[in-house]
Amino acid sequence: MDLYHEAGLFWALGGSYGVVTGIELRLHTLASVVAGTLFYPIAREGEVLHAWRRWVDSVPEHTMSCGRLLQFPSLPELSPPLRGQAFVAVEVAHQGDIGEINDLVDPHRALGPTLDTVASIETPALAALHTDPPGPTPCRGNGMLLDHLPATATAQLVACAGHGSGSPPLSVELRQLAER
Numbered sequence: 001m002d003l004y005h006e007a008g009l010f011w012a013l014g015g016s017y018g019v020v021t022g023i024e025l026r027l028h029t030l031a032s033v034v035a036g037t038l039f040y041p042i043a044r045e046g047e048v049l050h051a052w053r054r055w056v057d058s059v060p061e062h063t064m065s066c067g068r069l070l071q072f073p074s075l076p077e078l079s080p081p082l083r084g085q086a087f088v089a090v091e092v093a094h095q096g097d098i099g100e101i102n103d104l105v106d107p108h109r110a111l112g113p114t115l116d117t118v119a120s121i122e123t124p125a126l127a128a129l130h131t132d133p134p135g136p137t138p139c140r141g142n143g144m145l146l147d148h149l150p151a152t153a154t155a156q157l158v159a160c161a162g163h164g165s166g167s168p169p170l171s172v173e174l175r176q177l178a179e180r
Contacts, residue, residue, distance in 0.1 A: 038089065038113040039113055042070075046155065046159050047111070048158070051108065066174060067088070090108050145177065148175065
């Protein structure tokens with residue numbers, strides 16, 4: 001590598017930047033997980049997202065979740081319960097047995113979802129959990145990390161992107177990212 005061909009790299013080394021030169025990962029075989037989505041009518045978005053926001057502090061390290069506002073298009077490849085519908089949803093994925101996750105999601109089930117797909121699944125099926133199309137889509141995405149999610153921020157999200165806001169996004173989501 002010479003300075004003239006990689007000038008940008010050498011410039012970055014002169015500032016307060018770092019360069020990753022390698023990453024080692026240790027993979028673990030996991031044949032199945034317990035995962036699924038609890039769907040609620042979109043009009044209950046505030047209630048469900050506030051409940052999810054309070055709930056994430058209690059979940060164990062081996063559980064992932066996200067709260068979402070979803071507006072499914074009317075496409076024939078979507079299943080009839082989802083096609084053309086809008087929901088507030090809570091997704092969960094858990095490395096453990098079905099009994100553990102059932103106890104964990106009881107507070108969400110107590111809210112009365114219209115559709116509950118939480119079940120034991122083979123790990124490759126996790127790719128379909130988020131209901132993303134299998135191929136490329138014409139969309140834009142953006143994200144940010146928050147150190148905390150106050151109730152007022154959840155309320156503002158609902159006001160800006162929720163039911164009756166006129167917001168065009170197909171999906172707006174809050175993902176759990178806990179510091180352990």
